[in-house]
């Protein structure tokens with residue numbers, strides 16, 4: 053098979069991949085190539101036809117598609133080689149990729165690879181939503197791509213399942229083409245978003261049903277209704293011609309699972325160290341591939357920081373032999389990033405770890421190693437909120453045993 | 461191509477139903493020299509029982525010795541291996557293991573091995589617990605014993621049946637979809653009333669699967685069996701999980717079911733199922749969360765590492781079971797009518813053998829053409845994960861479905877080729893588009909554009 057070379061190969065041309073590539077060029081790194089499987093780069097924002105994108109990173113408020121275009125322009129202007137219609141089909145040790153394009157396949161040997169494949173919503177099947185299998189059951193992402201990129205309307209009166217932030221995007225996307233959501237069905241007893249966003253669905257006039265269970269989709273060819281059981285055990289049916297399955301994001305990590313790289317069960321993404329390196333240090337990872345799920349703006353900043361580490365690693369290798377795991381030892385803590393702590397004095401390490409909870413929790417968030425408390429602080433939080441905690445107290449020179457996180 | 465508008469020239473054979481059995485039947489009779497028409501109620505072939513199964517090519521090791529089912533499975537199995545290369549059909553030579561998980565099941569192993577040998581499957585052999593765990597180290601150590609069935613294989617349940625009917629079509633048969641058979645009268649030839657007008661044929665073969673009894677009732681005015689649909693649900697895990705196990709993992713069967721199986725699919729996944737649930741409806745293949753969770757748990761119990769893998773999809777199929785154990789194949793020779801019914805849980809394996817059996821039953825009947833010595837072999841759908849795929853050869857026009865790596869060239873080939881799908885379901889079965897882990901998250905948009913004006917119902921509509 054044909055072989056090609058580049059310096060930094062970036063898999064995925066969404067927010068993170070483009071921001072990272074542009075920053076690398078700004079830092080004087082040459083041979084920066086973005087591999088994007090879609091016909092256009094830009095990632096998820098390409099099909100988020102709503103505000104607000106870009107406020108912090110571009111200092112203006114744009115709709116998703118304009119934001120995506122701007123990121124592509126910036127990358128091109130900085131001299132990034134963006135290759136679209138280019139799918140990475142396998143990851144190999146030491147920064148080597150199998151690549152497929154409509155013209156044919158090649159192997160790409162880089163000095164560093166950066167994985168920026170993003171997240172997607174979990175599907176109906178993954179949530180075990182029962183019933184028949186008619187057409188017209190879509191995730192928000194699929195709906196957005198149909199509406200904003202292909203100008204097609206899959207249904208007119210959908211039911212939305214899930215009330216994470218993205219369900220509001222689903223409502224706005226529906227409105228864009230005159231679809232009228234009939235209801236939002238939520239398993240919990242409240243909306244799964246930050247406080248200030250809670251009134252939103254009510255403002256749009258879409259009723260929310262809480263404490264729903266046993267959701268079933270009815271209809272043979274196309275959706276006819278959605279059935280569910282309410283908190284009192286009463287059965288209901290809502291007439292509808294479509295279903296939007298929203299939220300429950302998962303990193304797009306199919307390539308990872310099939311590769312030599314370690315995957316973290318908590319995030320579903322790669323297991324990385326405090327420099328953003330995967331278990332093979334020729335691979336860096338950033339953006340929403342790291343975990344579900346942050347905003348574009350967050351991913352942009354994260355990617356820019358990661359670029360700094362890569363530039364640094366090329367100039368003076370970060371090194372760091374061996375690692376100790378950083379992990380959750382508490383079912384209330386859903387995941388933590390990073391998952392590996394290496395001993396290295398290289399500058400630019402992450403200063404904070406990111407955590408998410410599996411349920412509302414109040415208590416002392418504590419990091420323990422070998423029975424000793426390394427750090428602790430009071431915390432009261434909820435699953436939809438990002439939690440940041442300092443990494444520095446954990447990076448003791450004599451650290452040898454795994455660091456476990458608990459809420460005490 | 462035979463001229464079908466000529467009402468004076470009846471078909472030699474009208475086959476009712478294009479499930480895997482009808483497809484194999486169409487191929488057999490076309491090769492035998494008959495002018496064949498296949499009448500299918502649905503918009504696509506394989507829309508009934510054949511829509512969803514475990515895709516295991518059974519040896520018939522556990523079929524009742526001396527039964528028609530056992531004979532058809534053995535013949536079907538042999539013929540599949542014979543023709544599969546010429547038709548470009550894949551085979552996953554994985555073998556199977558029947559495992560006992562408690563003392564009660566252990567006791568049955570000897571008898572099952574003896575039965576397999578009686579059925580001519582001579583390579584079936586007992587294995588100790590240690591041998592089993594050496595061969596399949598990821599299995600739960602709770603396993604107590606079992607035996608191997610080295611020649612149970614996995615195939616592509618759709619590409620195979622599609623290849624049979626496509627071969628029939630390429631060699632002169634005709635397929636009418638959306639063509640439900642409503643009634644018929646026999647007066648030396650059959651005149652069938654269908655949703656698309658009358659069709660005349662010298663012989664009728666009822667391959668209506670889940671509606672086998674209904675068709676007998678409509679055309680013969682009586683039924684010799686009643687279909688009792690038995691649903692089977694499945695949970696399919698992500699592709700990387702397929703590394704966990706090589707062989708098909710079968711339990712010791714009970715009277716009514718083969719039990720919950722763990723098997724790799726030819727598409728590179730690993731699946732757990734089916735359930736066995738009796739029901740009235742012949743169409744409702746609903747899944748339900750409880751059963752799916754139980755299946756996932758059962759899978760994890762047998763193969764603990766499955767717990768670390770994501771579910772890709774779930775599905776359910778309906779077996780056309782009857783009150784009888786064996787297939788219900790009857791030649792009503794005086795009425796030019798053959799019933800092929802109750803092909804409940806082994807029809808994929810047995811289809812080619814069933815077709816041969818029916819062809820033999822029919823030996824005395826003359827057809828308008830001569831047997832075809834070297835039938836045309838049309839290009840197959842190449843969907844196996846274990847064989848070269850379309851995306852691996854250049855100029856594929858771009859990848860539309862990223863999870864299953866389905867190319868634009870493949871989709872257009874299906875949409876422009878013979879027996880073009882007219883529904884998303886049909887297109888999925890021909891190309892695997894939308895069948896991967898994202899279940900349409902990425903490909904729905906581009907697919908809606910690519911298929912515009914070609915599918916009914918359409919994926920979407922435009923304004924204005």
Ligand SMILES: Cc1cc2nc3c(=O)[nH]c(=O)nc-3n(C[C@H](O)[C@H](O)[C@H](O)COP(=O)(O)OP(=O)(O)OC[C@H]3O[C@@H](n4cnc5c(N)ncnc54)[C@H](O)[C@@H]3O)c2cc1C
Nearest residue numbers: 064066067068088089095096140169170193339340347348
């Ligand atoms: C449905 C949905 C709605 C969202 N709405 C918002 C919102 O309104 N506001 C907001 O701030 N954030 C939103 N997000 C979060 C979103 O993930 C971030 O905005 C941002 O896009 C993350 O950037 P990223 O680069 O990590 O991933 P992405 O933007 O997803 O980019 C990943 C890129 O990698 C490519 N790729 C993946 N695998 C391969 C491969 N094997 N080969 C080549 N290319 C590959 C993909 O095609 C894609 O272009 C949403 C996410 C989803 C899924």
Ligand SMILES: Cc1cc2nc3c(=O)[nH]c(=O)nc-3n(C[C@H](O)[C@H](O)[C@H](O)COP(=O)(O)OP(=O)(O)OC[C@H]3O[C@@H](n4cnc5c(N)ncnc54)[C@H](O)[C@@H]3O)c2cc1C
Nearest residue numbers: 477479481501508509510513514516641669692807808809
């Ligand atoms: C859960 C499950 C697992 C299985 N696993 C396996 C396995 O691993 N290996 C194996 O070998 N077998 C397996 N099977 C069995 C196999 O799938 C069936 O035996 C087979 O599909 C039966 O095919 P058929 O053609 O007889 O019926 P069908 O597929 O039901 O075909 C009948 C066709 O007739 C059409 N029809 C009905 N009425 C009319 C009418 N009035 N006019 C025109 N057309 C009509 C229907 O639309 C349908 O397309 C499994 C089955 C199930 C459900």
